[in-house]
Amino acid sequence: xxxxxxxxxxxxVHLPFCAHRCGYCDFVTLxxxxxxxxxxxxxxxxELELQRPVLAPRLETIFLGGGTPTFTSASELARLxxxxxxxxxxxxxxxxxxxxxxxxxxxxxxxxTRVSVGAQSFRSHLLAVLERRATPAAVRAxxxxxxxxxxxxxxxxxxxxxxxxxxxxxxxxxxxxxxLEPEHLSCYELExxxxxRFTHTYGNELARQGExxxxxxxxxxxxxxxAGYRWYETANFCVRPEHARGRDLxxxxxxxxxxxRDYLGIGIGAVSTVRGRRWRTxxxxxxxxxxxxxxxxxxxxxxxxxxxxxxxxxVLLGLRLDEPLVLRGLAEAVDxxxxxxxxxxxxxxxxxxxxxxxxxxxxxxxxxxxxxTAELLA
Amino acid sequence: MxxxxxxxxSIIAHIDHGKSTLADRILELTEAxxxxxxxxxxxxxxxxxxxxxxxxxxxxxxxxxxxxELNLIDTPGHVDFTYEVSRSLQACEGxxxxxxxxxxxxxxTLANAYxxxxxxxxxxxxxxxxxxxxxxxxxxxxxxxxxxxESPERVLRISAKTGEGVADVxxxxxxxxxxxxxxxxxxxxxxxxxxxxxxxxxVVAFVRVVDGSFRRRERLRAMAAGTRFEAEELGFxxxxxxxxxxxxxxxxxxxxxxxxxxxxxxxxxxLTSEERPAEAPLPGYKxxxxxxxxxxxxxDSDDYPELRDALEKLKLNDxxxxxxxxxxxxxxxxxxxxxxxxxxxxxxxxxxxxxFDLDLLVTAxxxxxxxxxxxxxxxxVHSPADMPAELERIEEPYINASIIVPKEYVGSVMELCNExxxxxxxxxxxxxxxxxxxxxxxxxxxxxxxYDQLKSRTRGYASFDYDMAGFREADLARVDILVGGEPxxxxxxxxxxxxxxxxxxxxxxRLRDExxxxxxxxxxxxxxxxxxIARETVKARRKDVLAKCYGGDITRKRKLLxxxxxxxxxxxxxxxxxxxxxxxxxxxxxGQEPRR
Numbered sequence: 019x020x021x022x023x024x025x026x027x028x029x030x031v032h033l034p035f036c037a038h039r040c041g042y043c044d045f046v047t048l049x050x051x052x053x054x055x056x057x058x059x060x061x062x063x064x065e066l067e068l069q070r071p072v073l074a075p076r077l078e079t080i081f082l083g084g085g086t087p088t089f090t091s092a093s094e095l096a097r098l099x100x101x102x103x104x105x106x107x108x109x110x111x112x113x114x115x116x117x118x119x120x121x122x123x124x125x126x127x128x129x130x131t132r133v134s135v136g137a138q139s140f141r142s143h144l145l146a147v148l149e150r151r152a153t154p155a156a157v158r159a160x161x162x163x164x165x166x167x168x169x170x171x172x173x174x175x176x177x178x179x180x181x182x183x184x185x186x187x188x189x190x191x192x193x194x195x196x197x198l199e200p201e202h203l204s205c206y207e208l209e210x211x212x213x214x215r216f217t218h219t220y221g222n223e224l225a226r227q228g229e230x231x232x233x234x235x236x237x238x239x240x241x242x243x244x245a246g247y248r249w250y251e252t253a254n255f256c257v258r259p260e261h262a263r264g265r266d267l268x269x270x271x272x273x274x275x276x277x278x279r280d281y282l283g284i285g286i287g288a289v290s291t292v293r294g295r296r297w298r299t300x301x302x303x304x305x306x307x308x309x310x311x312x313x314x315x316x317x318x319x320x321x322x323x324x325x326x327x328x329x330x331x332x333v334l335l336g337l338r339l340d341e342p343l344v345l346r347g348l349a350e351a352v353d354x355x356x357x358x359x360x361x362x363x364x365x366x367x368x369x370x371x372x373x374x375x376x377x378x379x380x381x382x383x384x385x386x387x388x389x390x391t392a393e394l395l396a
Numbered sequence: 397m398x399x400x401x402x403x404x405x406s407i408i409a410h411i412d413h414g415k416s417t418l419a420d421r422i423l424e425l426t427e428a429x430x431x432x433x434x435x436x437x438x439x440x441x442x443x444x445x446x447x448x449x450x451x452x453x454x455x456x457x458x459x460x461x462x463x464x465e466l467n468l469i470d471t472p473g474h475v476d477f478t479y480e481v482s483r484s485l486q487a488c489e490g491x492x493x494x495x496x497x498x499x500x501x502x503x504x505t506l507a508n509a510y511x512x513x514x515x516x517x518x519x520x521x522x523x524x525x526x527x528x529x530x531x532x533x534x535x536x537x538x539x540x541x542x543x544x545x546e547s548p549e550r551v552l553r554i555s556a557k558t559g560e561g562v563a564d565v566x567x568x569x570x571x572x573x574x575x576x577x578x579x580x581x582x583x584x585x586x587x588x589x590x591x592x593x594x595x596x597x598x599v600v601a602f603v604r605v606v607d608g609s610f611r612r613r614e615r616l617r618a619m620a621a622g623t624r625f626e627a628e629e630l631g632f633x634x635x636x637x638x639x640x641x642x643x644x645x646x647x648x649x650x651x652x653x654x655x656x657x658x659x660x661x662x663x664x665x666x667l668t669s670e671e672r673p674a675e676a677p678l679p680g681y682k683x684x685x686x687x688x689x690x691x692x693x694x695x696d697s698d699d700y701p702e703l704r705d706a707l708e709k710l711k712l713n714d715x716x717x718x719x720x721x722x723x724x725x726x727x728x729x730x731x732x733x734x735x736x737x738x739x740x741x742x743x744x745x746x747x748x749x750x751x752f753d754l755d756l757l758v759t760a761x762x763x764x765x766x767x768x769x770x771x772x773x774x775x776x777v778h779s780p781a782d783m784p785a786e787l788e789r790i791e792e793p794y795i796n797a798s799i800i801v802p803k804e805y806v807g808s809v810m811e812l813c814n815e816x817x818x819x820x821x822x823x824x825x826x827x828x829x830x831x832x833x834x835x836x837x838x839x840x841x842x843x844x845x846x847y848d849q850l851k852s853r854t855r856g857y858a859s860f861d862y863d864m865a866g867f868r869e870a871d872l873a874r875v876d877i878l879v880g881g882e883p884x885x886x887x888x889x890x891x892x893x894x895x896x897x898x899x900x901x902x903x904x905x906r907l908r909d910e911x912x913x914x915x916x917x918x919x920x921x922x923x924x925x926x927x928x929i930a931r932e933t934v935k936a937r938r939k940d941v942l943a944k945c946y947g948g949d950i951t952r953k954r955k956l957l958x959x960x961x962x963x964x965x966x967x968x969x970x971x972x973x974x975x976x977x978x979x980x981x982x983x984x985x986x987g988q989e990p991r992r
Contacts, residue, residue: 030947206943235939252941275947289948296951321951331954338945359972363916386915389940392960393915 025074028274032285033087041216046287055094061310077105079271088116099128114152117160132171140194173202203255252338296321342376353396402646406469409494410502414524418556426459458632467648483589487604490518490573497531502859503800527555576646583674584608586667593712599655609644615670619677623660628652686734689778691759693730706752724886766791780888791867793839805854816841878921882971901930908932910979
């Protein structure tokens with residue numbers, strides 16, 4: 019869905035290393051492996067070189083995700099950042115305990131424009147349940163360290179629906195997060211993902227507390243929008259332009275996903291979507307390093323995306339945003355009878371604008387976004 | 397055969413009291429079947445009958461004993477087939493009344509014994525299973541003698557299992573059962589006491605020639621149905637088919653008609669010759685009408701054509717089965733089927749599932765109602781959905797229930813009958829320990845779970861039989877179930893007004909638990925007309941989002957949504973509400989579960 023011939027403008031770089039694998043995590047991560055950091059960065063840069071032809075000359079966004087990108091040894095991280103092409107937005111994910119003043123400076127000096135801090139919670143007992151290493155104080159210290167080197171676009175990740183989390187706990191977490199005045203907040207419901215250690219331990223409890231925590235999402239949205247944040251995507255909030263000297267603080271990289279743009283992902287387990295093809299690079303470090311060591315493209319799992327699937331994805335991604343979804347070209351993916359029903363239920367609204375017909379979810383529709391989307395897809 | 401040397405008889409026995417074993421021994425002893433070749437219980441041909449220990453279709457077998465021709469006519473063993481039993485008995489002059497020495501007389505024995513007495517049959521009382529350690533031959537013989545008005549010495553004591561006393565039974569048949577009366581020179585008349593369908597030869601009628609005789613290739617007529625056909629073949633079973641040229645007065649045999657539809661030659665009809673027809677048919681023909689109705693739906697709607705074909709095939713062999721297409725908005729396309737009774741329904745259902753490999757959804761059974769409309773018209777209603785909103789009066793069918801039970805359970809049985817709107821009839825001691833109770837009960841109260849309740853409240857000791865007692869006016873109400881304001885046709889019930897609230901409440905509560913939360917509040921209501929008698933709400937979901945969705949998650953999220961969408965397609969749509977098929981199943985089962 020990219021503009022033809024332009025090349026891909028969004029790059030994702032996966033840095034899998036972590037100090038510890040948190041119980042709830044199902045990402046591709048590797049604990050420790052300090053000896054591999056150097057060869058991994060070499061491989062990333064080799065892969066980037068191989069993929070260079072698909073990239074646009076000038077990138078809009080780069081996102082370094084993990085794992086814990088900031089756990090990568092400082093010199094290797096610096097080498098990687100220095101070698102990446104320039105981009106208007108460069109985001110790095112960071113765990114609070116890794117954000118020392120030195121690291122903050124390193125990021126700043128290597129062109130990083132935005133840091134996403136995995137705070138998750140400010141309550142010690144909840145951090146313990148999540149097996150996070152940071153303390154509430156460390157979360158604050160990380161943000162201060164970033165502010166000290168003049169980062170003006172900081173995002174905090176928060177989790178809700180943690181076993182044992184009371185409504186008051188959630189309110190205090192939101193207050194503590196807001197006190198740090200982040201430009202951006204991502205709030206996720208803790209999911210019991212299959213096969214994780216966490217689900218094994220807490221799965222039943224999560225299922226039990228489902229009803230009690232049913233309104234947590236509403237609480238999060240009410241609290242943050244009340245504090246001047248824009249609920250611009252299902253799980254994402256940013257300070258409104260009027261409170262940010264006119265800046266649009268939405269995560270541009272992620273917006274590219276939600277708007278169906280092409281993106282290139284490099285590193286183990288990274289996913290790319292380019293010109294109607296999706297692939298996932300092998301999650302196995304050994305194979306990845308070996309292939310790139312030979313100068314070959316690493317093994318991939320390919321997924322063709324016929325245009326019908328692309329249209330469906332445009333709908334399911336677009337409906338996550340607070341901006342109306344332009345229906346032009348997507349008619350086949352939308353069940354118009356279902357749309358009429360959803361309108362009648364006050365969950366969706368059809369409008370006619372300059373770009374033609376659009377559909378937007380109402381506030382209640384957005385709370386039920388999953389069901390609404392399933393209904394709406396033809 | 398000389399008419400004087402013919403004996404036509406049947407065996408009357410409760411399930412498991414040894415009818416089939418006795419029949420086997422008789423065949424063995426008369427050498428109709430060599431014991432080496434003998435299949436167990438040769439008269440019961442269908443697997444299902446074997447499993448249930450009951451006989452659905454009668455057959456007749458001819459054997460010879462000491463210069464006599466004995467025709468053993470098998471009778472169906474269950475309450476639903478009373479009419480067929482009565483026709484079979486009408487074809488006989490005598491009956492062996494067989495009672496298990498350990499069990500004593502049961503309700504069914506009693507009912508069939510009365511039928512035999514009504515048909516003026518000579519009854520030969522037989523106590524079976526005297527070899528069992530717990531047998532009480534004397535006590536049972538006394539009960540039996542009392543029932544048939546004989547002296548206890550005339551009661552035969554046998555063990556069909558070991559063969560002890562079976563020869564005496566045959567002697568008694570020859571000595572006590574009268575030879576058939578009937579005019580050999582009169583215009584021919586034969587009673588059709590059963591029929592079955594053979595896919596190659598068409599309808600095979602089992603007949604008892606009453607007057608005159610029939611020849612092969614003769615043109616015949618069924619007097620009640622008016623059906624005409626040629627007797628393609630005549631014969632008898634011994635125990636396999638033996639063709640003959642003629643069937644004479646008093647004889648029992650079969651006629652192959654070539655007819656393609658059993659409904660054109662019903663049990664109870666009279667065959668006569670076209671050439672020299674009888675003036676009047678034999679008495680007692682009745683057009684049996686189904687009394688119990690239920691909707692049958694394929695679980696998978698793609699199986700509808702298979703269900704239709706299967707019903708068509710069953711109907712060939714089961715004139716009493718009734719069906720017509722029915723459409724339910726909740727369950728799709730299916731059939732409203734009529735049955736003689738609950739057992740008949742169970743048999744049809746099992747045959748459909750077993751022989752035709754169909755997965756079925758069966759709605760709660762209901763009975764036939766007679767409704768008088770405001771315009772003075774009387775209509776018969778077979779489905780709650782067809783019950784008119786405006787009506788003058790409703791009549792429902794009643795039965796005369798006959799229950800035999802050990803005396804310590806009389807209280808529980810009376811309690812059950814009272815709960816089911818029963819009207820007490822009589823109480824009589826059959827012996828010191830066993831009581832015969834009669835009640836008049838609405839059939840509707842019996843079709844749901846009466847029999848199971850009766851068995852469970854009497855530890856299985858009660859036996860039960862009934863016959864139809866006609867229609868009576870009743871204070872009935874149609875309870876509709878509404879989901880999101882839309883009535884769900886398949887869940888409507890006709891119940892006594894006094895039970896409406898309780899039944900409606902139970903249904904509504906069960907549905908509330910079964911219907912998943914939707915994107916809006918869903919009201920579940922039970923209503924009589926426009927009056928809501930019970931209400932529950934399935935609260936709207938407040939949140940349904942996939943928390944994270946970034947570049948690496950899109951495929952998984954899309955598949956999740958597609959799965960969710962596919963799940964929705966499997967749901968039945970009631971207005972805007974999606975209801976899983978399981979919800980209907982749970983509620984329909986509720987209609988068949990024990991009530992308190």
